[in-house]
Amino acid sequence: MPQRKLRMGMVGGGRDAFIGAVHRMAAALDGQIDLVAGAFSSNPEKSRASGEDLFLDPSRVYGSYEAMAAAEAALPEDQRIDFVSIVTPNFMHAPVAACFLKAGFHVVCDKPMTLTLEEAKALQTVQAESGKIFALTHNYSGYPMVKEAREIVRRGGLGRILKVVSEYPQGWLSDKIEAEDQKQAAWRTDPQRAGASCCVGDIGTHAEQLGRYITGLKIESLCAEFTSFVDGRLLEDDGNMLVRYKGGAKGVLYASQISAGEENNLSIRIYGTEGSLEWHQEHPNELILKSNSAPAQVLRRGNDYLSEAAKRFTRIPAGHPEAFLEAFANIYSEAVRAIRDAIDGTDAGDYDFPTIEDGVYGMAFIETAVASAASDSKWTSFIQ
Known part of the structure:
Protein backbone atom coordinates (compact mmCIF):
# COMPACT_ATOMS: atom_id res chain seq x y z
CA MET A 1 0.00 0.00 0.00
CA SER A 141 -25.28 7.86 0.12
CA GLY A 142 -22.21 9.13 2.01
CA TYR A 143 -24.14 10.53 5.00
CA PRO A 144 -23.70 8.51 8.22
CA MET A 145 -27.43 8.46 8.99
CA VAL A 146 -28.21 7.20 5.49
CA LYS A 147 -25.82 4.35 6.20
CA GLU A 148 -27.61 3.77 9.50
CA ALA A 149 -30.92 3.63 7.62
CA ARG A 150 -29.50 0.99 5.29
CA GLU A 151 -28.27 -1.08 8.23
CA ILE A 152 -31.71 -0.93 9.88
CA VAL A 153 -33.34 -2.20 6.67
CA ARG A 154 -30.66 -4.88 6.19
CA ARG A 155 -31.17 -6.33 9.65
CA GLY A 156 -34.95 -6.42 9.18
CA GLY A 157 -35.78 -3.55 11.50
CA LEU A 158 -38.65 -2.39 9.30
CA GLY A 159 -39.86 -5.85 8.32
CA ARG A 160 -40.78 -6.35 4.66
CA ILE A 161 -40.57 -3.08 2.72
CA LEU A 162 -43.96 -1.96 1.41
CA LYS A 163 -43.54 1.62 0.22
CA VAL A 164 -40.77 4.09 -0.62
CA VAL A 165 -41.54 7.80 -0.87
CA SER A 166 -38.65 9.97 -2.07
CA GLU A 167 -38.75 13.62 -3.03
CA TYR A 168 -36.35 16.30 -4.11
CA PRO A 169 -37.84 19.78 -4.50
CA GLN A 170 -35.83 22.88 -5.40
CA GLY A 171 -37.01 26.31 -6.53
CA TRP A 172 -34.02 27.79 -8.32
CA LEU A 173 -35.35 27.23 -11.87
CA SER A 174 -38.72 28.90 -11.26
CA ASP A 175 -37.63 31.64 -13.67
CA LYS A 176 -35.95 31.23 -17.03
CA ILE A 177 -32.51 32.17 -15.75
CA GLU A 178 -30.82 30.20 -18.53
CA ALA A 179 -31.90 33.04 -20.85
CA GLU A 180 -29.61 35.29 -18.78
CA ASP A 181 -26.78 32.80 -19.38
CA GLN A 182 -26.70 31.72 -15.74
CA LYS A 183 -23.99 29.07 -15.99
CA GLN A 184 -25.54 26.27 -13.92
CA ALA A 185 -28.96 26.68 -15.52
CA ALA A 186 -27.65 27.09 -19.08
CA TRP A 187 -26.17 23.62 -19.44
CA ARG A 188 -28.71 21.77 -17.29
CA THR A 189 -31.60 22.93 -19.48
CA ASP A 190 -29.76 22.25 -22.75
CA PRO A 191 -30.52 18.78 -24.23
CA GLN A 192 -27.16 18.76 -26.02
CA ARG A 193 -25.24 19.09 -22.76
CA ALA A 194 -27.60 17.66 -20.11
CA GLY A 195 -29.18 14.82 -22.07
CA ALA A 196 -32.86 13.88 -22.38
CA SER A 197 -33.81 15.18 -18.93
CA CYS A 198 -33.15 18.24 -16.79
CA CYS A 199 -34.87 17.88 -13.44
CA VAL A 200 -35.03 14.09 -13.18
CA GLY A 201 -31.56 13.66 -14.67
CA ASP A 202 -30.10 16.25 -12.31
CA ILE A 203 -31.82 15.60 -8.96
CA GLY A 204 -34.40 12.85 -9.53
CA THR A 205 -31.52 10.42 -9.95
CA HIS A 206 -30.43 11.28 -6.40
CA ALA A 207 -33.90 10.49 -5.06
CA GLU A 208 -33.94 7.16 -6.90
CA GLN A 209 -30.41 6.18 -5.88
CA LEU A 210 -31.04 7.08 -2.25
CA GLY A 211 -34.02 4.71 -2.08
CA ARG A 212 -32.14 1.94 -3.85
CA TYR A 213 -29.08 2.36 -1.64
CA ILE A 214 -31.09 2.09 1.57
CA THR A 215 -33.54 -0.67 0.56
CA GLY A 216 -31.74 -2.58 -2.20
CA LEU A 217 -34.98 -2.53 -4.21
CA LYS A 218 -34.86 -2.51 -8.03
CA ILE A 219 -37.55 -0.98 -10.23
CA GLU A 220 -39.85 -3.23 -12.24
CA SER A 221 -41.82 -0.47 -13.96
CA LEU A 222 -42.79 3.14 -13.51
CA CYS A 223 -45.34 5.72 -14.59
CA ALA A 224 -43.90 9.21 -15.10
CA GLU A 225 -45.17 12.65 -15.96
CA PHE A 226 -42.77 15.42 -16.99
CA THR A 227 -43.71 19.11 -17.18
CA SER A 228 -41.85 22.18 -18.39
CA PHE A 229 -43.63 24.89 -16.43
CA VAL A 230 -41.36 27.71 -17.60
CA ASP A 231 -42.30 28.85 -21.11
CA GLY A 232 -39.74 28.00 -23.75
CA ARG A 233 -37.73 25.61 -21.59
CA LEU A 234 -36.65 22.61 -23.68
CA LEU A 235 -36.41 20.07 -20.86
CA GLU A 236 -38.68 19.32 -17.90
CA ASP A 237 -38.40 21.29 -14.68
CA ASP A 238 -40.78 19.02 -12.75
CA GLY A 239 -41.23 15.25 -12.69
CA ASN A 240 -43.66 12.95 -10.86
CA MET A 241 -43.57 9.15 -10.78
CA LEU A 242 -45.33 6.11 -9.44
CA VAL A 243 -42.97 3.17 -9.08
CA ARG A 244 -43.47 -0.60 -8.93
CA TYR A 245 -40.50 -2.41 -7.41
CA LYS A 246 -39.52 -6.00 -7.97
CA GLY A 247 -40.95 -8.05 -5.11
CA GLY A 248 -44.14 -6.02 -4.76
CA ALA A 249 -43.18 -2.79 -2.97
CA LYS A 250 -44.58 0.47 -4.33
CA GLY A 251 -43.03 3.89 -4.60
CA VAL A 252 -43.72 7.57 -5.15
CA LEU A 253 -40.91 9.76 -6.44
CA TYR A 254 -41.00 13.39 -7.39
CA ALA A 255 -38.35 15.89 -8.34
CA SER A 256 -38.99 19.55 -8.94
CA GLN A 257 -36.94 22.65 -9.66
CA ILE A 258 -39.86 25.09 -9.77
CA SER A 259 -41.03 24.57 -6.17
CA ALA A 260 -40.79 28.16 -4.93
CA GLY A 261 -38.94 28.62 -1.66
CA GLU A 262 -37.42 25.15 -1.61
CA GLU A 263 -33.65 24.99 -1.44
CA ASN A 264 -32.32 21.42 -1.44
CA ASN A 265 -35.06 19.48 0.30
CA LEU A 266 -34.19 15.89 -0.56
CA SER A 267 -36.01 13.53 1.80
CA ILE A 268 -37.07 9.91 1.98
CA ARG A 269 -39.63 7.86 3.91
CA ILE A 270 -39.54 4.06 3.87
CA TYR A 271 -42.45 2.02 5.22
CA GLY A 272 -42.29 -1.65 6.18
CA THR A 273 -44.52 -4.19 7.89
CA GLU A 274 -42.86 -3.53 11.27
CA GLY A 275 -42.03 0.16 11.14
CA SER A 276 -40.81 3.09 9.08
CA LEU A 277 -37.91 5.52 8.83
CA GLU A 278 -37.56 9.10 7.63
CA TRP A 279 -34.50 11.16 6.66
CA HIS A 280 -34.18 14.75 5.48
CA GLN A 281 -31.05 16.01 3.71
CA GLU A 282 -31.49 19.49 5.16
CA HIS A 283 -31.39 17.93 8.66
CA PRO A 284 -28.93 15.15 7.88
CA ASN A 285 -27.72 14.30 11.37
CA GLU A 286 -31.09 12.85 12.41
CA LEU A 287 -32.93 9.69 11.42
CA ILE A 288 -36.54 9.22 12.55
CA LEU A 289 -37.90 5.75 13.33
CA LYS A 290 -41.62 5.09 13.75
CA SER A 291 -43.92 2.14 14.46
CA ASN A 292 -47.55 1.51 15.41
CA SER A 293 -46.58 0.24 18.87
CA ALA A 294 -44.19 2.85 20.28
CA PRO A 295 -43.42 6.58 20.22
CA ALA A 296 -41.25 7.86 17.40
CA GLN A 297 -37.49 7.74 17.98
CA VAL A 298 -34.94 10.24 16.73
CA LEU A 299 -31.48 8.74 16.20
CA ARG A 300 -28.64 11.23 16.02
CA ARG A 301 -25.27 11.02 14.32
CA GLY A 302 -22.18 10.45 16.45
CA ASN A 303 -23.73 8.36 19.22
CA ASP A 304 -22.56 4.95 20.45
CA TYR A 305 -25.93 3.27 19.87
CA LEU A 306 -25.52 3.52 16.08
CA SER A 307 -24.26 0.74 13.82
CA GLU A 308 -20.59 0.28 13.02
CA ALA A 309 -21.38 1.31 9.44
CA ALA A 310 -22.62 4.72 10.56
CA LYS A 311 -19.75 5.15 13.04
CA ARG A 312 -17.12 4.37 10.42
CA PHE A 313 -18.20 7.36 8.34
CA THR A 314 -18.50 9.79 11.26
CA ARG A 315 -15.63 12.20 11.87
CA ILE A 316 -16.60 14.32 14.87
CA PRO A 317 -18.51 13.81 18.16
CA ALA A 318 -22.26 14.03 18.59
CA GLY A 319 -23.73 17.52 18.60
CA HIS A 320 -21.27 18.88 16.03
CA PRO A 321 -23.07 18.83 12.66
CA GLU A 322 -21.61 16.96 9.71
CA ALA A 323 -23.14 17.48 6.30
CA PHE A 324 -22.67 17.94 2.55
CA LEU A 325 -18.89 18.19 2.22
CA GLU A 326 -18.29 15.35 4.65
CA ALA A 327 -20.71 13.11 2.74
CA PHE A 328 -18.83 13.86 -0.48
CA ALA A 329 -15.58 13.19 1.35
CA ILE A 356 -20.09 2.08 -12.64
CA GLU A 357 -22.95 -0.41 -12.25
CA ASP A 358 -24.84 2.26 -10.29
CA GLY A 359 -24.11 4.66 -13.13
CA VAL A 360 -25.57 2.31 -15.74
CA TYR A 361 -28.65 1.74 -13.56
CA GLY A 362 -29.09 5.48 -13.11
CA MET A 363 -29.05 6.07 -16.86
CA ALA A 364 -31.57 3.25 -17.33
CA PHE A 365 -33.78 4.97 -14.76
CA ILE A 366 -33.58 8.29 -16.61
CA GLU A 367 -34.36 6.70 -19.98
CA THR A 368 -37.28 4.70 -18.54
CA ALA A 369 -38.72 7.86 -16.97
CA VAL A 370 -38.28 9.81 -20.22
CA ALA A 371 -39.96 7.03 -22.22
CA SER A 372 -42.84 6.81 -19.76
CA ALA A 373 -43.37 10.57 -19.74
CA ALA A 374 -43.58 10.55 -23.54
CA SER A 375 -45.94 7.55 -23.67
CA ASP A 376 -49.73 7.45 -23.70
CA SER A 377 -49.81 4.08 -21.93
CA LYS A 378 -47.68 5.42 -19.07
CA TRP A 379 -46.66 2.23 -17.25
CA THR A 380 -43.27 1.48 -18.73
CA SER A 381 -41.12 -1.56 -17.96
CA PHE A 382 -37.68 -0.73 -16.66
CA ILE A 383 -35.24 -0.42 -19.55
CA GLN A 384 -32.21 -2.70 -19.20
Whole structure:
Protein backbone atom coordinates (compact mmCIF):
# COMPACT_ATOMS: atom_id res chain seq x y z
CA MET A 1 0.00 0.00 0.00
CA PRO A 2 1.53 3.39 -1.01
CA GLN A 3 2.66 5.36 2.04
CA ARG A 4 1.88 8.71 0.50
CA LYS A 5 -1.00 10.90 -0.58
CA LEU A 6 -2.70 9.90 -3.79
CA ARG A 7 -2.21 12.30 -6.70
CA MET A 8 -5.44 13.60 -8.22
CA GLY A 9 -6.10 15.28 -11.54
CA MET A 10 -9.31 17.12 -12.39
CA VAL A 11 -11.18 17.67 -15.64
CA GLY A 12 -13.63 20.57 -15.50
CA GLY A 13 -14.30 22.56 -12.35
CA GLY A 14 -12.53 25.77 -13.31
CA ARG A 15 -13.21 29.31 -12.20
CA ASP A 16 -16.81 29.88 -11.01
CA ALA A 17 -17.69 26.16 -11.18
CA PHE A 18 -19.69 25.17 -8.10
CA ILE A 19 -19.26 21.40 -8.16
CA GLY A 20 -15.53 21.48 -8.95
CA ALA A 21 -14.84 23.42 -5.75
CA VAL A 22 -17.01 20.97 -3.79
CA HIS A 23 -15.02 18.01 -5.11
CA ARG A 24 -11.71 19.69 -4.31
CA MET A 25 -12.73 20.46 -0.75
CA ALA A 26 -14.12 16.97 -0.21
CA ALA A 27 -11.04 15.30 -1.67
CA ALA A 28 -8.78 17.36 0.60
CA LEU A 29 -10.77 16.82 3.79
CA ASP A 30 -9.02 13.69 5.09
CA GLY A 31 -5.49 14.59 4.00
CA GLN A 32 -5.21 11.59 1.68
CA ILE A 33 -5.22 13.37 -1.68
CA ASP A 34 -3.20 16.08 -3.44
CA LEU A 35 -4.55 17.86 -6.51
CA VAL A 36 -1.54 18.05 -8.84
CA ALA A 37 -2.90 18.45 -12.37
CA GLY A 38 -5.93 19.48 -14.34
CA ALA A 39 -7.68 20.47 -17.53
CA PHE A 40 -10.14 22.81 -15.88
CA SER A 41 -11.91 24.17 -18.94
CA SER A 42 -12.35 23.56 -22.65
CA ASN A 43 -10.92 27.08 -22.97
CA PRO A 44 -7.11 26.67 -22.55
CA GLU A 45 -6.70 30.19 -21.20
CA LYS A 46 -9.39 29.65 -18.56
CA SER A 47 -7.81 26.31 -17.66
CA ARG A 48 -4.44 28.03 -17.21
CA ALA A 49 -5.97 30.78 -15.04
CA SER A 50 -7.80 28.19 -12.94
CA GLY A 51 -4.54 26.35 -12.39
CA GLU A 52 -2.98 29.58 -11.17
CA ASP A 53 -5.88 30.03 -8.73
CA LEU A 54 -5.06 26.60 -7.33
CA PHE A 55 -1.28 27.20 -7.21
CA LEU A 56 -0.53 24.27 -9.51
CA ASP A 57 2.65 23.73 -11.51
CA PRO A 58 1.87 25.37 -14.89
CA SER A 59 3.36 22.37 -16.69
CA ARG A 60 0.63 20.19 -15.15
CA VAL A 61 -2.24 22.46 -16.27
CA TYR A 62 -3.53 21.41 -19.67
CA GLY A 63 -5.58 22.92 -22.45
CA SER A 64 -7.56 19.74 -23.11
CA TYR A 65 -8.35 16.49 -21.35
CA GLU A 66 -6.77 14.50 -24.21
CA ALA A 67 -3.47 16.33 -23.76
CA MET A 68 -3.68 15.79 -20.02
CA ALA A 69 -4.26 12.04 -20.27
CA ALA A 70 -1.38 11.59 -22.74
CA ALA A 71 1.07 13.78 -20.83
CA GLU A 72 0.28 12.29 -17.42
CA ALA A 73 0.57 8.73 -18.76
CA ALA A 74 4.03 9.60 -20.12
CA LEU A 75 5.30 10.76 -16.72
CA PRO A 76 7.23 8.41 -14.43
CA GLU A 77 5.04 6.32 -12.14
CA ASP A 78 6.10 8.25 -9.07
CA GLN A 79 4.95 11.56 -10.59
CA ARG A 80 1.83 10.91 -12.67
CA ILE A 81 -1.68 11.21 -11.26
CA ASP A 82 -3.22 8.15 -9.62
CA PHE A 83 -6.78 9.07 -10.59
CA VAL A 84 -8.84 11.75 -12.27
CA SER A 85 -11.95 13.50 -10.95
CA ILE A 86 -14.44 14.41 -13.70
CA VAL A 87 -16.66 17.41 -12.92
CA THR A 88 -17.73 18.56 -16.38
CA PRO A 89 -21.30 18.94 -17.67
CA ASN A 90 -22.97 15.58 -18.41
CA PHE A 91 -22.18 15.35 -22.11
CA MET A 92 -18.43 15.19 -21.44
CA HIS A 93 -18.46 12.50 -18.75
CA ALA A 94 -18.25 9.49 -21.09
CA PRO A 95 -15.50 10.66 -23.44
CA VAL A 96 -13.32 11.96 -20.61
CA ALA A 97 -13.78 8.85 -18.46
CA ALA A 98 -13.08 6.51 -21.39
CA CYS A 99 -9.95 8.47 -22.31
CA PHE A 100 -8.45 8.25 -18.82
CA LEU A 101 -9.45 4.62 -18.25
CA LYS A 102 -7.74 3.67 -21.51
CA ALA A 103 -4.68 5.67 -20.44
CA GLY A 104 -4.48 3.57 -17.26
CA PHE A 105 -6.00 5.84 -14.65
CA HIS A 106 -8.66 5.29 -11.99
CA VAL A 107 -11.73 7.54 -12.26
CA VAL A 108 -14.05 9.42 -9.91
CA CYS A 109 -16.97 10.87 -11.88
CA ASP A 110 -19.84 13.17 -11.05
CA LYS A 111 -23.39 11.98 -11.77
CA PRO A 112 -25.32 11.24 -13.94
CA MET A 113 -22.57 9.08 -15.39
CA THR A 114 -23.17 9.72 -19.09
CA LEU A 115 -25.48 11.43 -21.56
CA THR A 116 -27.30 8.21 -22.60
CA LEU A 117 -27.73 4.60 -21.52
CA GLU A 118 -25.91 3.48 -24.65
CA GLU A 119 -22.90 5.56 -23.61
CA ALA A 120 -23.09 4.15 -20.08
CA LYS A 121 -22.98 0.56 -21.29
CA ALA A 122 -20.07 1.33 -23.62
CA LEU A 123 -18.19 2.99 -20.75
CA GLN A 124 -18.87 -0.02 -18.53
CA THR A 125 -17.13 -2.20 -21.12
CA VAL A 126 -14.13 0.15 -21.22
CA GLN A 127 -13.91 0.13 -17.42
CA ALA A 128 -14.09 -3.65 -17.22
CA GLU A 129 -11.32 -4.00 -19.81
CA SER A 130 -9.15 -1.46 -17.97
CA GLY A 131 -9.52 -3.08 -14.56
CA LYS A 132 -9.44 0.39 -13.00
CA ILE A 133 -11.53 1.68 -10.09
CA PHE A 134 -14.56 3.77 -11.08
CA ALA A 135 -16.44 5.71 -8.38
CA LEU A 136 -19.61 7.72 -9.01
CA THR A 137 -20.30 10.62 -6.65
CA HIS A 138 -23.88 10.01 -5.56
CA ASN A 139 -22.86 11.90 -2.46
CA TYR A 140 -26.08 11.53 -0.47
CA SER A 141 -25.28 7.86 0.12
CA GLY A 142 -22.21 9.13 2.01
CA TYR A 143 -24.14 10.53 5.00
CA PRO A 144 -23.70 8.51 8.22
CA MET A 145 -27.43 8.46 8.99
CA VAL A 146 -28.21 7.20 5.49
CA LYS A 147 -25.82 4.35 6.20
CA GLU A 148 -27.61 3.77 9.50
CA ALA A 149 -30.92 3.63 7.62
CA ARG A 150 -29.50 0.99 5.29
CA GLU A 151 -28.27 -1.08 8.23
CA ILE A 152 -31.71 -0.93 9.88
CA VAL A 153 -33.34 -2.20 6.67
CA ARG A 154 -30.66 -4.88 6.19
CA ARG A 155 -31.17 -6.33 9.65
CA GLY A 156 -34.95 -6.42 9.18
CA GLY A 157 -35.78 -3.55 11.50
CA LEU A 158 -38.65 -2.39 9.30
CA GLY A 159 -39.86 -5.85 8.32
CA ARG A 160 -40.78 -6.35 4.66
CA ILE A 161 -40.57 -3.08 2.72
CA LEU A 162 -43.96 -1.96 1.41
CA LYS A 163 -43.54 1.62 0.22
CA VAL A 164 -40.77 4.09 -0.62
CA VAL A 165 -41.54 7.80 -0.87
CA SER A 166 -38.65 9.97 -2.07
CA GLU A 167 -38.75 13.62 -3.03
CA TYR A 168 -36.35 16.30 -4.11
CA PRO A 169 -37.84 19.78 -4.50
CA GLN A 170 -35.83 22.88 -5.40
CA GLY A 171 -37.01 26.31 -6.53
CA TRP A 172 -34.02 27.79 -8.32
CA LEU A 173 -35.35 27.23 -11.87
CA SER A 174 -38.72 28.90 -11.26
CA ASP A 175 -37.63 31.64 -13.67
CA LYS A 176 -35.95 31.23 -17.03
CA ILE A 177 -32.51 32.17 -15.75
CA GLU A 178 -30.82 30.20 -18.53
CA ALA A 179 -31.90 33.04 -20.85
CA GLU A 180 -29.61 35.29 -18.78
CA ASP A 181 -26.78 32.80 -19.38
CA GLN A 182 -26.70 31.72 -15.74
CA LYS A 183 -23.99 29.07 -15.99
CA GLN A 184 -25.54 26.27 -13.92
CA ALA A 185 -28.96 26.68 -15.52
CA ALA A 186 -27.65 27.09 -19.08
CA TRP A 187 -26.17 23.62 -19.44
CA ARG A 188 -28.71 21.77 -17.29
CA THR A 189 -31.60 22.93 -19.48
CA ASP A 190 -29.76 22.25 -22.75
CA PRO A 191 -30.52 18.78 -24.23
CA GLN A 192 -27.16 18.76 -26.02
CA ARG A 193 -25.24 19.09 -22.76
CA ALA A 194 -27.60 17.66 -20.11
CA GLY A 195 -29.18 14.82 -22.07
CA ALA A 196 -32.86 13.88 -22.38
CA SER A 197 -33.81 15.18 -18.93
CA CYS A 198 -33.15 18.24 -16.79
CA CYS A 199 -34.87 17.88 -13.44
CA VAL A 200 -35.03 14.09 -13.18
CA GLY A 201 -31.56 13.66 -14.67
CA ASP A 202 -30.10 16.25 -12.31
CA ILE A 203 -31.82 15.60 -8.96
CA GLY A 204 -34.40 12.85 -9.53
CA THR A 205 -31.52 10.42 -9.95
CA HIS A 206 -30.43 11.28 -6.40
CA ALA A 207 -33.90 10.49 -5.06
CA GLU A 208 -33.94 7.16 -6.90
CA GLN A 209 -30.41 6.18 -5.88
CA LEU A 210 -31.04 7.08 -2.25
CA GLY A 211 -34.02 4.71 -2.08
CA ARG A 212 -32.14 1.94 -3.85
CA TYR A 213 -29.08 2.36 -1.64
CA ILE A 214 -31.09 2.09 1.57
CA THR A 215 -33.54 -0.67 0.56
CA GLY A 216 -31.74 -2.58 -2.20
CA LEU A 217 -34.98 -2.53 -4.21
CA LYS A 218 -34.86 -2.51 -8.03
CA ILE A 219 -37.55 -0.98 -10.23
CA GLU A 220 -39.85 -3.23 -12.24
CA SER A 221 -41.82 -0.47 -13.96
CA LEU A 222 -42.79 3.14 -13.51
CA CYS A 223 -45.34 5.72 -14.59
CA ALA A 224 -43.90 9.21 -15.10
CA GLU A 225 -45.17 12.65 -15.96
CA PHE A 226 -42.77 15.42 -16.99
CA THR A 227 -43.71 19.11 -17.18
CA SER A 228 -41.85 22.18 -18.39
CA PHE A 229 -43.63 24.89 -16.43
CA VAL A 230 -41.36 27.71 -17.60
CA ASP A 231 -42.30 28.85 -21.11
CA GLY A 232 -39.74 28.00 -23.75
CA ARG A 233 -37.73 25.61 -21.59
CA LEU A 234 -36.65 22.61 -23.68
CA LEU A 235 -36.41 20.07 -20.86
CA GLU A 236 -38.68 19.32 -17.90
CA ASP A 237 -38.40 21.29 -14.68
CA ASP A 238 -40.78 19.02 -12.75
CA GLY A 239 -41.23 15.25 -12.69
CA ASN A 240 -43.66 12.95 -10.86
CA MET A 241 -43.57 9.15 -10.78
CA LEU A 242 -45.33 6.11 -9.44
CA VAL A 243 -42.97 3.17 -9.08
CA ARG A 244 -43.47 -0.60 -8.93
CA TYR A 245 -40.50 -2.41 -7.41
CA LYS A 246 -39.52 -6.00 -7.97
CA GLY A 247 -40.95 -8.05 -5.11
CA GLY A 248 -44.14 -6.02 -4.76
CA ALA A 249 -43.18 -2.79 -2.97
CA LYS A 250 -44.58 0.47 -4.33
CA GLY A 251 -43.03 3.89 -4.60
CA VAL A 252 -43.72 7.57 -5.15
CA LEU A 253 -40.91 9.76 -6.44
CA TYR A 254 -41.00 13.39 -7.39
CA ALA A 255 -38.35 15.89 -8.34
CA SER A 256 -38.99 19.55 -8.94
CA GLN A 257 -36.94 22.65 -9.66
CA ILE A 258 -39.86 25.09 -9.77
CA SER A 259 -41.03 24.57 -6.17
CA ALA A 260 -40.79 28.16 -4.93
CA GLY A 261 -38.94 28.62 -1.66
CA GLU A 262 -37.42 25.15 -1.61
CA GLU A 263 -33.65 24.99 -1.44
CA ASN A 264 -32.32 21.42 -1.44
CA ASN A 265 -35.06 19.48 0.30
CA LEU A 266 -34.19 15.89 -0.56
CA SER A 267 -36.01 13.53 1.80
CA ILE A 268 -37.07 9.91 1.98
CA ARG A 269 -39.63 7.86 3.91
CA ILE A 270 -39.54 4.06 3.87
CA TYR A 271 -42.45 2.02 5.22
CA GLY A 272 -42.29 -1.65 6.18
CA THR A 273 -44.52 -4.19 7.89
CA GLU A 274 -42.86 -3.53 11.27
CA GLY A 275 -42.03 0.16 11.14
CA SER A 276 -40.81 3.09 9.08
CA LEU A 277 -37.91 5.52 8.83
CA GLU A 278 -37.56 9.10 7.63
CA TRP A 279 -34.50 11.16 6.66
CA HIS A 280 -34.18 14.75 5.48
CA GLN A 281 -31.05 16.01 3.71
CA GLU A 282 -31.49 19.49 5.16
CA HIS A 283 -31.39 17.93 8.66
CA PRO A 284 -28.93 15.15 7.88
CA ASN A 285 -27.72 14.30 11.37
CA GLU A 286 -31.09 12.85 12.41
CA LEU A 287 -32.93 9.69 11.42
CA ILE A 288 -36.54 9.22 12.55
CA LEU A 289 -37.90 5.75 13.33
CA LYS A 290 -41.62 5.09 13.75
CA SER A 291 -43.92 2.14 14.46
CA ASN A 292 -47.55 1.51 15.41
CA SER A 293 -46.58 0.24 18.87
CA ALA A 294 -44.19 2.85 20.28
CA PRO A 295 -43.42 6.58 20.22
CA ALA A 296 -41.25 7.86 17.40
CA GLN A 297 -37.49 7.74 17.98
CA VAL A 298 -34.94 10.24 16.73
CA LEU A 299 -31.48 8.74 16.20
CA ARG A 300 -28.64 11.23 16.02
CA ARG A 301 -25.27 11.02 14.32
CA GLY A 302 -22.18 10.45 16.45
CA ASN A 303 -23.73 8.36 19.22
CA ASP A 304 -22.56 4.95 20.45
CA TYR A 305 -25.93 3.27 19.87
CA LEU A 306 -25.52 3.52 16.08
CA SER A 307 -24.26 0.74 13.82
CA GLU A 308 -20.59 0.28 13.02
CA ALA A 309 -21.38 1.31 9.44
CA ALA A 310 -22.62 4.72 10.56
CA LYS A 311 -19.75 5.15 13.04
CA ARG A 312 -17.12 4.37 10.42
CA PHE A 313 -18.20 7.36 8.34
CA THR A 314 -18.50 9.79 11.26
CA ARG A 315 -15.63 12.20 11.87
CA ILE A 316 -16.60 14.32 14.87
CA PRO A 317 -18.51 13.81 18.16
CA ALA A 318 -22.26 14.03 18.59
CA GLY A 319 -23.73 17.52 18.60
CA HIS A 320 -21.27 18.88 16.03
CA PRO A 321 -23.07 18.83 12.66
CA GLU A 322 -21.61 16.96 9.71
CA ALA A 323 -23.14 17.48 6.30
CA PHE A 324 -22.67 17.94 2.55
CA LEU A 325 -18.89 18.19 2.22
CA GLU A 326 -18.29 15.35 4.65
CA ALA A 327 -20.71 13.11 2.74
CA PHE A 328 -18.83 13.86 -0.48
CA ALA A 329 -15.58 13.19 1.35
CA ASN A 330 -16.88 9.78 2.44
CA ILE A 331 -17.22 8.80 -1.23
CA TYR A 332 -13.66 9.98 -1.86
CA SER A 333 -12.25 8.23 1.21
CA GLU A 334 -13.74 4.91 0.13
CA ALA A 335 -12.54 5.39 -3.44
CA VAL A 336 -9.07 6.16 -2.09
CA ARG A 337 -9.13 2.95 -0.05
CA ALA A 338 -10.02 0.95 -3.18
CA ILE A 339 -7.40 2.73 -5.31
CA ARG A 340 -4.69 2.18 -2.70
CA ASP A 341 -5.56 -1.52 -2.61
CA ALA A 342 -5.55 -1.68 -6.43
CA ILE A 343 -2.07 -0.12 -6.51
CA ASP A 344 -0.99 -2.69 -3.94
CA GLY A 345 -2.59 -5.54 -5.87
CA THR A 346 -5.17 -6.37 -3.20
CA ASP A 347 -8.96 -6.14 -2.96
CA ALA A 348 -10.73 -5.79 0.41
CA GLY A 349 -14.06 -6.30 -1.33
CA ASP A 350 -16.07 -4.21 1.14
CA TYR A 351 -15.84 -0.76 -0.44
CA ASP A 352 -18.86 1.47 0.08
CA PHE A 353 -19.18 3.84 -2.85
CA PRO A 354 -21.41 3.95 -5.95
CA THR A 355 -19.81 2.13 -8.87
CA ILE A 356 -20.09 2.08 -12.64
CA GLU A 357 -22.95 -0.41 -12.25
CA ASP A 358 -24.84 2.26 -10.29
CA GLY A 359 -24.11 4.66 -13.13
CA VAL A 360 -25.57 2.31 -15.74
CA TYR A 361 -28.65 1.74 -13.56
CA GLY A 362 -29.09 5.48 -13.11
CA MET A 363 -29.05 6.07 -16.86
CA ALA A 364 -31.57 3.25 -17.33
CA PHE A 365 -33.78 4.97 -14.76
CA ILE A 366 -33.58 8.29 -16.61
CA GLU A 367 -34.36 6.70 -19.98
CA THR A 368 -37.28 4.70 -18.54
CA ALA A 369 -38.72 7.86 -16.97
CA VAL A 370 -38.28 9.81 -20.22
CA ALA A 371 -39.96 7.03 -22.22
CA SER A 372 -42.84 6.81 -19.76
CA ALA A 373 -43.37 10.57 -19.74
CA ALA A 374 -43.58 10.55 -23.54
CA SER A 375 -45.94 7.55 -23.67
CA ASP A 376 -49.73 7.45 -23.70
CA SER A 377 -49.81 4.08 -21.93
CA LYS A 378 -47.68 5.42 -19.07
CA TRP A 379 -46.66 2.23 -17.25
CA THR A 380 -43.27 1.48 -18.73
CA SER A 381 -41.12 -1.56 -17.96
CA PHE A 382 -37.68 -0.73 -16.66
CA ILE A 383 -35.24 -0.42 -19.55
CA GLN A 384 -32.21 -2.70 -19.20
